[in-house]
Amino acid sequence: MEIQNNNNHPNGGDVVRHPSRLVSRGGDKRLTESRFATLNVGGGMEEKLNEVLQMMDERKIDILCVNETKRKGCDTTLHGTYTAYWSGVPSSDRACQGVGVVLSARMAECVREFECVNSRLMWIRLKVGMMRIFLVGVYAPVDRGASISQRVRDERQIFWDELREVLKVCKSNERLVLLGDFNGWVGIKRDGFEKVLGMYGDERVNDNGRSVLEICQEWNLCVTNTMFDHKRIHLYTREAENVRKSMIDFVIVDERIRKNVIDSRVYRGSGIHSDHFLVMCRLSGLFKGWRQRPRTVTADLKRIKVENLQEEGVNDEYRSRLKTEFNGMDEISETEQLWNSFKNKVVSVASEVCGVRKRHKGKKEKNVWWDKEVQEAVCKKKKLWLDWLATRANQRNHTASFDKISEAKKDYRRMKVLVKELVDRKKDEQKDKMEERLSQDFQTNIKFFWKSVRLARGNTQNSELKSIKDKNGRLVNEEECILERWKEYFESLFDKEKASTSILELNESIENVSENEDSISMDKIVKALKGMKSGKAAGYDRVSVEMLKAGQGIVASPKIYNHIPLEIKSATGKRGFVNKLKAKLMSEAYYSVDEFFDGMHS
Incomplete structure (x- = not known):
């Protein structure tokens, strides 16, 4: 693929840069600062998700690793401007453990690749500005000391071995960031771990903590929680009743970006009911040094609430208003003017009577019960x-x-x-x-x-195609054969000779029907309107099937449909729905209604 040179563009080379780099040079401090955080929600995410998202809004968090989500399966979900990646237990197992990563809008644009390893590990590869980051979400098994069984020790050792395998996926030019609940006491500055640990924190050490320190030493990482002097309550990450406070949730970063860490501490006022507190690390310079590119602002899409036409009062008002607006349309003789008048009157009346709803691109409304x-x-x-x-x-x-x-x-x-x-x-x-x-x-x-x-089904269904039928109707399972069959299928679709022949036959059929049918009666128009499928998206003209059905005899004017010549066009083009309706009325001579209508959609 040829890459164009944009150095002579009035905005410099910014026109081809990634949105994550488009930050004003020397501008707002918030634009150049990134916030990475981790939180053990303790008890699942089902009822706490809205509170977690609200907390991210208040704290301006870019990346949040959540532990103990108790979700099944691996999934990616959208929640407003946030994107969440979930790694849980298999759907057949009991819901337990689980780790997830929630990204803000600007960080979600930086994602290049991700993998859900198991219910305790997942990783995401990002490119933030000019920096490549390898983010790992961690939820380590609990360390209960020397009294545990050999089976539990083996499970714990398997976890740390799996974490080492995940870190091997990280490339040399990527900066490692580990977030999560490590269930380990790492202590404070000790001999041999001067580059890994700071001077502040809990002095205790256990087996999980030793494993964390060994991994940090192997991969040149540092535990940011221990680097800054804060109150004791802003150092301990877990505080439960009748249990000694501990420091087990960490934000661990690559030694090469240690200079970017501004602060790392516990925030106790998150309001999420859990015996763990939010741990947040502030980093500078990830988005720094890139000029602002002027963005094209698109208007919010507005959808007419045609479902309100099912209410009797709204339907009666809609018909009454249409009847008043359509007075005088019989005097219009020009085709273009007739269509524009018809479209504008239907859309304006439907908008006023039914109301409209803004549809923000890329956003999704919150749960209705969250009022x-x-x-x-x-x-x-x-x-x-x-x-x-x-x-x-x-x-x-x-x-x-x-x-x-x-x-x-x-x-x-x-x-x-x-x-x-x-x-x-x-x-x-x-x-x-x-x-x-x-x-x-x-x-x-x-x-x-x-x-x-x-x-109700969710988005976790596997859409992978396992088998396909060949031209003789036999099932094909091998990947090469499936690809070959798809190739044959598309080649047959784009056969120029067959396509040109079918178009000529269709035009001849339309001309023959047009000669025999001089006009369309009101009964045929109403019958065709009733036969059209509801729930289809309106085109750029914003006229939907529900509006026509609700208008019935008022919009089903033979003058309109007989006056506009038959031209088979896209439903989103000008006069598209009128042409489609007229074609459907005249299609019985050469097609069944359903077959022709489905063909028009495809």
Whole structure:
């Protein structure tokens, strides 16, 4: 492929650069700073996902590694502007363990490759600006000391061997970053590990911690948590009742980007109910040094809510408005003017009566149950969580009694139960509304039905093609034979002689039908409208089948369809839906209706 030289472009070479590099030189500090974090959510991500995303928004986190997700299978999901990669247990096993990585919009654009190794390991290859990063999400087995069985020791050793195999995938020009719950005490600065450890943290060491230090020494890595002097509460990453505080969640980076680390510490006010705290590392310079490229701003897409036409009151108002707007259209004689007037009146009336909804490209709406009431309850729960933490801190300073700690704890737990009950109730209400909507009229809601089915199935289905039939109808399983069969199939599709012959025959059939049919009656138009499939996307004209069906006799004017000449065009082109409808009305002479309509779609 020939690469064009863009050095003479008015914006320099930025027109061909990756979006991750397009940051103003010397501009906003936030643009040049990246934030990597890790959090053990403790108890699964099913009910905590919205809270985690909200936390990422508040903390401006670019990459978050989450542990103990308890998700099944390997999957990639979109949540608003965030992209999540999940690595869990097989679908046949009990939901446990699990590791995931959630990326912000600008980091998601930097992903080059990823692999879900198992329920405890996954890696993602990124190119951030001019720097290549090899990110590893880790969730190590628990180290319970010398009292564990030999089987548990073997499982733990297998994990560290697998981690070493994953690190071998990293290339020499890539910077390693390890995030996650390592379940190990690494201690503080010790002989032999001066480059790996800092002077701050927990002095204890266990087997998992020794394995972490050995890997760091082998791959020239450093544990950022131990490099900065903070309060003790901002160093310990886990704090459970009746259990000694510990430092087991780490952000480990390559020695070559150690100079880019601004800070690394614990943030206790995340509000995610877990005995682990958020650990965040701030790095500078990953996006630094690239000029801003002017971006072309595209307008938000607006979709007309045609599903509201199923309501009786809305449907009556729609017909009444159309009848008023269509007065005087019989006087128009020019084809172009007639079509533009028809299209604009239908779209404007439908927009005003049904309403429109903005569709942001690349974004996805949050769950319907995550409404204002739930968000307010979650905010109250987070406030009580912070009050509890503050009371415990005051007790250590002898400024708060045990009664105050107990009261703050009860308030938080009571609010936690109320929030869970509220979320369950909202989910049940949403489920009831969906079932009611599906049961009202299945045919008009068929698109919504299949959307619900896909949502229930999830996106984890394997779409790999295992076998295919050859031209004789026999199954072919070998990869080479499958590729050869696809080659034959496409060659037959693009056979010029056959294609030109079929087009000539189609044109002759249309001309013959046009000579016999001078005009189309109202009954035929209404019948054809009823036979058209609902739920199809509107073209650039924004006129959908639902609008025509709801208008029925008002939009089914023989003058409009007889006045516009028959030209088979794309449904998204000008006069596309009118031509398609007219072709369908006249298709019975040479095709079945369904066969012709399906052919038009393809």
